[in-house]
Amino acid sequence: MRTQRKRGAEHAGAPKGFLGTRLTRRQFIGYGIGAACALSAAGYGLKRFVDAMGNSGPTGITHDAPQEPGKWSKEASFYERMSGRRTKCVKCPHLCLLSHGDRGRCRNRVNIGGTLYTLAYGNPCSVHIDPVEKKPLFHYLPGTPILSLSTAGCVLSCKNCQNWQISQSRPEDTRNTELFPADAVALAQREGTPSIAYTYGEPIAFYDYWHDTSVAAHAAGIRNVWVTSGFINPEPLKRTAPYIDAANIDIKGFDDRRHAELNGGPLQPVLDTLKLSKRLGLWLEVTCLLVPEWTDDIAEIDRMCGWIARELGTSCPVHFSRFTPQYQLTHLPPTPLSTLLEARKAARENGIEHVYIGNVAGAGYQDTYCPTCGTLCIARRGYEVVENRLEGGRCPTCGTAIPGVWA
Ligand SMILES: [Zn+2]
Structure with a gap:
């Protein structure tokens, strides 16, 4: 994926x-x-x-x-037992209907004897x-x-x-x-x-x-x-x-x-x-x-x-x-x-x-700017934070709260 x-x-x-x-x-x-x-x-x-x-x-x-x-392995959560040892997995929208011995599309869930297990x-x-x-x-x-x-x-x-x-x-x-x-x-x-x-x-x-x-x-x-x-x-x-x-x-x-x-x-x-x-x-x-x-x-x-x-x-x-x-x-x-x-x-x-x-790679593509005044708030180079200028989650220039989890 x-x-x-x-x-x-x-x-x-x-x-x-x-x-x-x-x-x-x-x-x-x-x-x-x-x-x-x-x-x-x-x-x-x-x-x-x-x-x-x-x-x-x-x-x-x-x-x-x-x-x-x-x-x-562990018995899986979010499944239903059906007749004939079948199971219906309701974890994801595929809703895999499995008989004994079958494996779900996620590759991790299997029906063994009418019980659904995660592997x-x-x-x-x-x-x-x-x-x-x-x-x-x-x-x-x-x-x-x-x-x-x-x-x-x-x-x-x-x-x-x-x-x-x-x-x-x-x-x-x-x-x-x-x-x-x-x-x-x-x-x-x-x-x-x-x-x-x-x-x-x-x-x-x-x-x-x-x-x-x-x-x-x-x-x-x-x-x-x-x-x-x-x-x-x-x-x-x-x-x-x-x-x-x-x-x-x-x-x-x-x-x-x-x-x-x-x-x-x-x-x-x-x-x-x-x-x-x-x-x-x-x-x-x-x-x-x-x-x-x-x-x-x-x-x-x-x-x-x-x-x-x-x-x-x-x-x-x-x-x-x-x-x-x-x-x-x-x-x-x-x-x-x-x-x-x-x-x-x-x-x-x-x-x-x-x-x-x-x-x-390139300057500016990963930087965070204040949407109100345009101040550079967080400068990044790739995955590295070069400078974080936020003050309590706010723009250091105009005080606008930048949305996120900062602390
Ligand atoms: Zn600002």
Whole structure:
């Protein structure tokens, strides 16, 4: 899934058995997505799995569950038992109807003997400490490090996914480390990160692990950040929302038919999630990846910006992100800078006050300005905060309150 991210050190190899050992940040950042590329030699090739997904419908993937739940399994929340040992998962809008032995489209939930289990509980394949700006969140505790977790799996199947090696894999196929919710919280405390991000893959896919870790984090005074496609049903979101301190939600295009074709799911549930998140009081930033030929139509971007301004408010920060050729779209060029600038112009014309351009080096694209007087409030270079001039969350020149979570 997900927006483009600079990956850099994430490709480095993984230290093994690090739990209980204090690692330096540099060592720690080395564990993750790159390591996940080394899919297990279980004889189950990723290509075969992707092919199987291509043939899967609303019933998920047939005959793909393990015989028994394992150490990192837990009975799932948000499902219904049906006749004949079938289950209906109601966590995300796919509503997978599974028979015994089947696996849901998120790749993480399986029906074993009429009970729905998650296989992604305490076994992340990516564990990093990132700057919070990388999520991206620009109006939430700027300049702070954030412990970032992901398991395998995703509820969508975006053709442009940057993290497809993990998002389109099963938890059994990635190289994982054991990190139960309490371990994750202890790690954040040890490393001194004020927040934990559920990111890279899709937290909705590892819903129970995300939720339980978030609850444990809050109990320990650690905050939670949700980085997501927003493809979730309202009830699970309402349950977890009290523990979410900030969210970055993608809008992956604004044409329903093309959204389904590009991302493997309809658009409307995402828009519903955005509106519900706003109503529930989450601090919200939106990312829009502009994929050439798919989501770069300026009239469509204009309509989307109008919707954001109307439904989420003009103070909701918007990040336009540059596509780089990935996964099934390697034949497409990177997004031209001119397209990103046009999108920014459209957003500003719709009244959106904080518009950023991501994955493009260049002065000013990631800076925060006061919408009243134009003063530079936060200067950034890439993901680094060069200077934060806010005073108690206000413009240092005119005192306008800049929306966000600053302390
Ligand atoms: Zn000002």
